[in-house]
Amino acid sequence: MSDDTRVGIVLVSHSATVAESVAELAKGLAGSGSTVAVAPAGGSESGGLGTSAELISAAAASVDRGAGVAVLTDLGSAVLTVKALLAEGDELPEDTRLVDAPFVEGAVAAVVTASTGADLAAVEAAAAEAYTYRKV
């Protein structure tokens, strides 16, 4: 499968540093051959803590290769903003989904799965499955 048809991943956090670092971590764990488009959308437009609808829309557009976009979020306004943008209809690429998953583990699962050429439903399922991994 060509890179053009891979699912894109957007990581939304209240913190730009967290979003960027988790993107880096997930890409790193997916392996050096991974060409999945992963875009962080962290913090407010002014660089502070918060959620920016503009950054989320831009990130989603930047990773859209036509195979869908999986959006993972941390909490609160990040979740609500993505849901509100999805309800809007035209703010995010077609086939954009908010994936219900833990942020770090879900991001790793999503990027690794997307790098195999899996479709959006499979990427979503892999990310959501990260909830079932118990640490104790």
Added chain:
Amino acid sequence: MLDADFFRRWMTAAAASVDREADRLTALDSPIGDADHGSNMQRGFRAVRDALDKEPPATPGAVLTQAGRLLISTVGGASGPLYGTLLRRAGKTLGDAAEVDRRQLAEALRAGTDAVMRLGGAAPGDKTMIDALVPAVDALGDSFAAARDAAEEGAVATTPLQARKGRASYLGERSIGHQDPGATSSALLFAALLDASDTEAGHE
């Protein structure tokens, strides 16, 4: 009847009210939130006011839909998508009508409030903006003044509640004794609606 200009004046009055009360909203948000509600709402409603001044939409529905969209994109906190959804859904419910009456507005805001409850998962009694919105929308069938009073009473009544949604819910019992900032800003929205209707005197 209420036309597009009435709705624009409502949003302008809301922006002025949020400007006046921004410090108070942030102060309320300090003990139980992240101390940004005033500045977030100020940024959002200023953007709404400026956009509506620059290019006033032609219908009441379009004013609210555009205001909602702007709040989602400019506020930067949870109140953006929540207030944005409230106004956008209300605007869509009003449709393309050039004028609407108070009861139609009440129905539209009820649809908006229901959408906010679905989005955030909050119910009455959870110490959120819903505790001001629900009684206000109920009272709007009677009058603008009744809606303003009901919203303010609803906001004050959040003080003894324990938060069950949002960041304040992490504080558990320590959230008790503080008035909810979101319910407080919701009351400002209905006070602004009364202001807009006062300048409309004679039309009601």
